[in-house]
Amino acid sequence: MIIKDCKMPLKINMLESLMRRLPPGHERQPAINEDIKKIRAGYKGEYRVFNLLKALPQKGYLLFHDLRLSGSPFPFQMDILILTPFFLLIVEVKNIAGEMFFDNTFNQLIRINPDGTTEAFDDPILQVSMQRKHLLDWLKTRKINNLPVETLVVSANSSTIIRAANKEISGKVIRKDRILQQIAELNNKHTEEILSRRAIKRLSNVWLDGHTAFIPKPLETYGIPSSALQTGVFCQKCQAYSMERHGKWICRTCLDTSHDAHISALLDYVYLVKPSITNSELRNFLQLHSPSSAKNLLTSLKLKHSGHTKGRVYLLHSLIES
Ligand SMILES: [Zn+2]
Numbered sequence: 001m002i003i004k005d006c007k008m009p010l011k012i013n014m015l016e017s018l019m020r021r022l023p024p025g026h027e028r029q030p031a032i033n034e035d036i037k038k039i040r041a042g043y044k045g046e047y048r049v050f051n052l053l054k055a056l057p058q059k060g061y062l063l064f065h066d067l068r069l070s071g072s073p074f075p076f077q078m079d080i081l082i083l084t085p086f087f088l089l090i091v092e093v094k095n096i097a098g099e100m101f102f103d104n105t106f107n108q109l110i111r112i113n114p115d116g117t118t119e120a121f122d123d124p125i126l127q128v129s130m131q132r133k134h135l136l137d138w139l140k141t142r143k144i145n146n147l148p149v150e151t152l153v154v155s156a157n158s159s160t161i162i163r164a165a166n167k168e169i170s171g172k173v174i175r176k177d178r179i180l181q182q183i184a185e186l187n188n189k190h191t192e193e194i195l196s197r198r199a200i201k202r203l204s205n206v207w208l209d210g211h212t213a214f215i216p217k218p219l220e221t222y223g224i225p226s227s228a229l230q231t232g233v234f235c236q237k238c239q240a241y242s243m244e245r246h247g248k249w250i251c252r253t254c255l256d257t258s259h260d261a262h263i264s265a266l267l268d269y270v271y272l273v274k275p276s277i278t279n280s281e282l283r284n285f286l287q288l289h290s291p292s293s294a295k296n297l298l299t300s301l302k303l304k305h306s307g308h309t310k311g312r313v314y315l316l317h318s319l320i321e322s
Contacts, residue, residue, distance in 0.1 A: 001058050003204050006050040006065040011216045012039055014271040018218045021229040021268055028222045045095025045156030046079050049176050060084055062204050069138055069210055076134040086190040087148040092128040095156040102164040124153040125172050147194045150186055154179055226273055232287045233261045245293050262297055270316040277314050
């Protein structure tokens with residue numbers, strides 16, 4: 001049963017919005033583009049593996065994607081977590097094309113590209129064993145002491161060649177198509193029921209409530225001041241910030257019109273600047289001159305707000321959730 005479904009990470013939207021808001025040719029754009037590609041590939045891999053897990057019986061297997069729980073000293077995050085009455089399984093997904101070489105001497109994963117170039121990654125076996133340690137600590141503080149926690153690194157790309165310096169990894173790293181078989185083996189290994197149906201429900205609720213999404217700060221990450229962002233409302237046709245407000249949005253270049261072009265502008269604001277906005281900040285960011293049309297826009301969005309008149313602050317969270 002899916003408890004927390006596989007959803008595209010917010011970070012992708014944020015970085016795409018940053019790409020659009022940077023002036024063309026900005027020096028940080030190539031690095032941001034590279035990161036978008038990596039995060040997309042990672043998500044694609046998790047999505048593929050999560051889909052395979054949907055074949056598990058509805059009863060007895062609770063699936064969580066991208067669960068992030070509080071830990072000491074920092075929160076810890078797991079790609080996929082499977083909760084059963086008999087054991088827990090943490091799955092770390094890797095979607096790396098080409099050849100993967102596990103170097104357990106230096107705890108690194110090396111990707112060998114077809115042209116012979118290499119790239120190093122953090123060792124996913126070590127990553128998932130750290131997550132296991134954090135999860136065991138988490139369970140211990142809640143007096144759940146005897147639930148076994150298993151781990152797996154899953155390669156989500158069918159064409160990847162997996163190599164290792166040491167044979168030991170074969171039980172720790174598998175190809176995605178083996179995952180159901182591996183879970184069946186864990187079922188045979190763990191036959192003692194540790195959690196009652198009630199305890200499972202309780203644990204699942206605690207995790208959902210305790211999940212704290214990681215909110216990236218793209219401008220900080222790439223060292224970009226907010227003054228570098230282009231302001232205005234985007235015209236999809238011209239791919240430029242050329243929309244003006246005359247009752248509706250009209251592009252001053254191509255005369256294309258839109259009723260809701262301000263929504264994506266406000267999303268950019270939440271993703272890149274901050275989660276709340278005042279009337280004057282909105283006018284600055286959207287390049288809107290009239291305070292009354294700014295007020296009309298804000299009112300039409302039915303946002304939660306605090307304060308009165310000039311100092312009124314509107315909360316933009318609901319735009320992300322909808
Ligand atoms: Zn236009």
